[in-house]
Amino acid sequence: MTFKNQSFPSFLFPLFLLFSFLELIEAYPPFMTPPTWSLSMVSGGYWQLLQSSVGVSAMHAQVLPNNKVIIFDRTDSGPSNLSLPAGSFCPNNDCTAHSLVYDVVSNTFRPLHVITDTWCSSGSLDPNGTLIQTGGYNEGDHVIRIFPPCDDVSACDWYELTTTHLVDRRWYASNQILPDGRIIVVGGRRVFTYEFYPKNDFMNNNKSFYLRFLVETRDPEENNLYPFLHLLPDGNLFIFANQKSILFDYKRGIVLKQFPPIPGNDKRNYPSTGSSVLLPLRLTPMGPREVEVLVCGGAPAGSFLKSDKMKVFVEASRTCGRLRVSDPNPQWLIEYMPMPRVMSDMILLPTGDVLIINGASNGTAGWEDAVNPVLNPVLYSVNENPVRRFTVLSPSNIARMYHSTALLLPDGRILVGGSNPHTRYKFTGLYPTELSLEAYSPYYLDPKYNPLKPSVISVEMGNTVSYGQRFGVTFSLSLYKQGTVYVALMPPTFTTHSQGMNQRMVVLNLATVVQLSPFNYKVVVDGPTNANVAPPGYYMLFVVHSGIPSHSIWVNVI
Ligand SMILES: *[C@@H]1O[C@H](CO)[C@@H](O)[C@H](O)[C@H]1NC(C)=O
Ligand SMILES: *[C@@H]1O[C@H](CO)[C@@H](O)[C@H](O)[C@H]1NC(C)=O
Ligand SMILES: *[C@@H]1O[C@H](CO)[C@@H](O)[C@H](O)[C@H]1NC(C)=O
Ligand SMILES: *[C@@H]1O[C@H](CO)[C@@H](O)[C@H](O)[C@H]1NC(C)=O
Secondary structure, three states, X not given: OOOOOOOOOHHHHHHHHHHHHHHHHHHOOOOOOOOOOOHHHOOOOEEEEEEOOOOOOOOEEEEOOOOEEEEEOOOOOOOOOOEOOOOOXXXXXXXXXXXXXXXXXXXXXXXEOOOOOOOOOEEEEOOOOOEEXXXXXXXXXXXXXXXXXXXXXXXXXXXXXXXXXXXXXXXXXXXXXXXXXXXXXXXXXXXXXXXXEOOOOXXXXXXXXXXXXXXXXXXXXXXXXXXXXXXXXXXXXXXXXXXXXXXXXXXXXXXXXXXXXXOOXXXXXXXXXXXXXXXXEEEEOOEEOOOEEEEEXXXXXXXXXXXXXXXXXXXXXXXXXXXXXXXXOOXXXXXXXXXXXXXXXXXXXXXXXXXXXXXEEEEOOOOOOEEEEOOXXXXXXXXXXXXXXXXXXXXXXXXXXXXXXXXXXXXXXXXXXXXXXXXXXXXXXXXXXXXXXXXXXXXXXXXHHHHHOOEEEEEOHHHEEOOXXXXXXXXXXXXXXXXXXXXXXXXXXXXXXXXXXXXXOEEOOEEEEXXXXXXXXXXEEEOOOOOOOOOOEEEEEEEEEOOEEOOOEEEEEO
């Protein structure tokens, strides 16, 4: 399935999808073993309904290192469909839950108590794997909430810090974990500052700092909320908002570089919500050779005012921009997606490619502000010839638009939930509030790849990975192909509004692969170069062989 840089008339789109699908089937009959694995033979993957309703629409989600997912919505939109346990306290006299913990392994969930309003908030795990969740709306906009990853089935719950608060209101802000283990919180609606967590008197953590870039990138539609943040291997922060981006030294508060604006008329941040990823960092002993950022989707300037005020739904952006930020004078490479897309999530897969999933093809983020859900995920093949860059994958049958989420699970599936373009829960009419959870399994989970799929046996050093330190990972495999193994670290993301905060993929420098016995192997790799490349914390360690990832193992990078 290939697409050239051309515009594609939208009236042909249904036909086009049909042909894409037929072509996929033809290129790759589902049950025939391919002679050799290659990306051009990608198949469409499959969808699985995990829960028809968890009772709360998944607006925000975070995987924890104990294979549980914290899901939450907001407290100011009326009752949810999930009751708090009888006899437990009802925050604000509301005895329905606005948060839950979902257990990936057992496919079960239980309600949690969230007290103040978490609407359009942000979060990050700290180096201990504790969820630090920041801000929201109303009385919750300065609140810091904590969820520790405990295995106790009934007692674990949210707690809110009562004496420590955010300095500024954080509604539509973005978070990133830093090399020193602090978390930076950037922006928010009508807030042009950043600040740090934890709060203490050291390192100026009790203050907030003005960032002019957030003023400069605000237009009459805003289009700069939930700015895209990527911690770069030089220790600085890449910040993208609206159409502009900077290299920012957050320690000294200095803009080191302004990148060229992304070409074209499309805006990329909320409410013209696009998405962004830092492409995989492939480490040599000296660090990564190149560093690239990918931004896809969004909406043309003016789309939000049209959708919000006039209910006219302009076609979304069709483009992705790719910027090699490690170049001395980087220039955006613009590529065309197979279809227009706004509010899609971009997920780094352990294969090193990017999955573009969820979203709509007309309109913007906001209440009742989008139509034409895009049901097909698309694979962006990072290292493919640009004419074969995009592959259209199997569709879901559930619209996932405003306030939906998607994230990578430790087993390589994608957890997909939420979608609620209404001010309250509404189960009638177009695009009803979605309380379901689905899993999308990319092609690599097809059982026909089992002979190529590594199974991790152990990670040396007790699952602790130290910077620059060599360690071994043993795995078993039935059909070994020399020269096709790598080991990747991927942190669990905080996901909301088409952003995977903290998302990155670090491909470790490989020393050797040795055969231990007929089906057992050991791959020896070097820990990440430093904390700029991989900030401290929990990561999913995947062994990938011949393009097929293992189930991951949790490791702690220190
Ligand atoms: C949620 O609850 C409402 C009111 O009881 C009900 O009408 C609706 O069908 C429920 N929706 C789901 C998805 O469970
Ligand atoms: C992480 O846990 C250690 C040991 O329990 C504790 O000393 C430390 O303060 C924690 N760090 C954070 C950031 O919470
Ligand atoms: C900084 O924050 C900490 C934690 O809330 C608090 O104990 C301390 O008094 C604060 N210091 C200042 C100068 O505000
Ligand atoms: C979506 O956008 C296309 C292209 O502008 C337009 O032709 C179509 O009418 C729009 N769809 C809706 C439902 O507004």
